[in-house]
Structures are given as structure tokens and as C-alpha cells.
Amino acid sequence: MSFKADVYRILVASPGDVGDEREIIPEVVSEWNAVSAFATKIILMPVKWETHTTPLLGGRPQAVINEQIVKESDLLVGVFWTRIGTSTGVAVSGTAEEIQQFVDVGKPVMLYFSQSPIDPDKIDIEQFTILKKFREKMRLRGLTETYSGSADFRQKFTRQLAINLNNLVDSLTRDLKAKGKEPSKKTTSIKKVAIESLTKVTADEAKEYLIKAMLAVSPENGWADLAALGSYLSTYTPVNYRDFGFSKLKPYLKSTGLFEINENKAEVRLLPKPVQIV
Numbered sequence: 001m002s003f004k005a006d007v008y009r010i011l012v013a014s015p016g017d018v019g020d021e022r023e024i025i026p027e028v029v030s031e032w033n034a035v036s037a038f039a040t041k042i043i044l045m046p047v048k049w050e051t052h053t054t055p056l057l058g059g060r061p062q063a064v065i066n067e068q069i070v071k072e073s074d075l076l077v078g079v080f081w082t083r084i085g086t087s088t089g090v091a092v093s094g095t096a097e098e099i100q101q102f103v104d105v106g107k108p109v110m111l112y113f114s115q116s117p118i119d120p121d122k123i124d125i126e127q128f129t130i131l132k133k134f135r136e137k138m139r140l141r142g143l144t145e146t147y148s149g150s151a152d153f154r155q156k157f158t159r160q161l162a163i164n165l166n167n168l169v170d171s172l173t174r175d176l177k178a179k180g181k182e183p184s185k186k187t188t189s190i191k192k193v194a195i196e197s198l199t200k201v202t203a204d205e206a207k208e209y210l211i212k213a214m215l216a217v218s219p220e221n222g223w224a225d226l227a228a229l230g231s232y233l234s235t236y237t238p239v240n241y242r243d244f245g246f247s248k249l250k251p252y253l254k255s256t257g258l259f260e261i262n263e264n265k266a267e268v269r270l271l272p273k274p275v276q277i278v
Contacts, residue, residue: 005041011073012048013095015083018114020150025077028158047073062088062097075164076102081114082123084131092130108164111138112145141228144216145236160236201238207256209237214270223267
């Protein structure tokens with residue numbers, strides 16, 4: 001039976017050395033559609049440059065891609081391994097330029113870096129060096145996740161996609177309310193499905209996510225921006241401080257006993273583990 005639905009475009013952005021992951025993303029999206037599309041009246045559409053762009057002269061190649069698919073996409077999934085890609089003249093690569101466009105307008109970005117082993121003789125040192133600098137830049141903004149192989153990527157992306165759909169609906173709800181409109185039942189139904197697809201975390205499980213999030217976003221000095229940590233938690237984990245009775249992130253972090261807060265700079269770092277004296 002046919003039904004009316006809203007379509008959200010999921011942009012797949014990556015260099016060419018992560019072919020398996022580029023296939024996994026549409027598969028996971030298709031699985032979500034099969035399970036949830038009818039109930040939510042939402043359909044997710046994977047978008048790739050090789051399938052959704054058309055030849056067009058008269059402009060910078062990446063600018064053409066931006067206009068045809070990046071501008072109209074709702075969520076970006078970026079994946080890297082050993083390469084960053086080719087410079088566009090504006091950014092270090094087309095993928096990096098697409099990510100920056102999303103960040104600039106506040107659209108959600110799911111960014112993954114593979115830790116799969118590779119033959120050192122096959123690494124392009126220049127590409128890998130630029131990628132490491134880009135990765136560090138993104139880590140400071142709380143936008144990164146790592147994975148150890150295709151199976152690990154599939155598991156993490158499946159769970160985190162549900163979280164980000166929740167965030168998309170929150171954003172849509174805010175936009176509607178700002179325009180003096182109330183969200184429809186359809187708008188809230190996807191949020192319900194997204195939330196129900198996540199496993200409710202215990203306090204101990206939440207602490208494990210918190211530690212992992214801090215390691216992901218903190219620079220070498222150990223102090224991380226509080227907003228970056230909050231962004232990572234909401235984007236990549238099922239941890240929500242409201243689930244534990246707190247209205248703001250800072251008091252929740254203090255309650256765990258894991259963190260030191262720098263009130264002057266809105267920074268946070270993990271407390272050292274106490275030394276066990278035998």
C-alpha cells in the first residue's frame with residue numbers, strides 16, 4: 001500500500017579508499033527504511049556523487065557537486081582511512097569541503113576514521129599526513145568516531161544513525177516552533193522510533209561512554225571544550241544527561257566524579273585515577 005512520506009537525504013562523503021564502507025552506508029539506510037519508513041512516514045535517501053550528479057561545464061568541479069547534492073542534503077556521513085583526497089583549491093579535498101559546508105550551516109555530520117591495518121608500503125605519506133592534521137582539527141570540534149573494521153563500522157553507524165535522526169527531528173521541531181507552528185504527529189513519530197531503537201544505558205555504561213567521548217575530543221593538554229564534549233555525546237552516544245535527572249550537562253558531569261571543570265574557560269578534563277596503595 002502506498003503512503004506519503006518526507007525524504008531526508010543522507011550524503012555519503014569519502015575518498016576512494018573506503019569502498020566497503022560506502023556500500024555499507026546505503027545498506028544500513030535501506031534496513032532502516034524497511035523497518036521504520038511506514039511507521040514514521042520518513043524515507044532516508046543515500047546520496048553519492050557517482051549516482052546523483054550529472055555532467056555540467058562552466059564551474060569548479062566541487063562547486064558543481066556542492067550545488068547538485070551537498071546543498072540539498074540533510075545529514076552527512078564522512079569516512080576516512082589513509083587518504084584525504086584531492087585538493088579543490090578551496091579545501092584540502094572535496095570531502096573536507098563538503099564537511100565544512102555542513103558545519104557552517106549547522107547540519108549534522110557523522111565523521112568516521114578507520115583504524116584498520118594497512119601495508120605501510122601502500123600508504124601515501126603526503127595524503128596520510130594531511131589526513132592526520134584534518135582529523136585533529138575535527139576532533140577538537142567533537143565530530144569524530146573510530147572503527148576497527150567493516151563489522152565494527154556497520155554496528156556503530158546503525159546505532160548512531162538512529163541518534164542523529166532524533167537530532168534531525170529536534171532541529172525540525174525548533175524550526176517549526178520558531179515560525180509559530182506546532183510539529184505534526186508525523187514529526188514526533190520518527191523521534192519515538194529513533195529513541196526506542198537505542199538501548200537505555202545504565203549509569204555505569206554512561207560513564208564508559210563519557211570516558212570514550214573525552215578521549216575522542218580532548219587535545220594533548222587533556223582539556224576539552226565543554227560544548228565539543230556535549231556535541232560528541234549527543235551525536236555519537238545514547239547518553240542524555242536528562243535521563244539521569246539533570247537539566248544541564250555541567251552538573252551531570254560533576255555528579256559522575258570523573259571530571260574536573262574549568263569554570264573560567266568552559267573546559268573539562270578527566271580526573272586522574274587515584275593511586276592504589278597496597
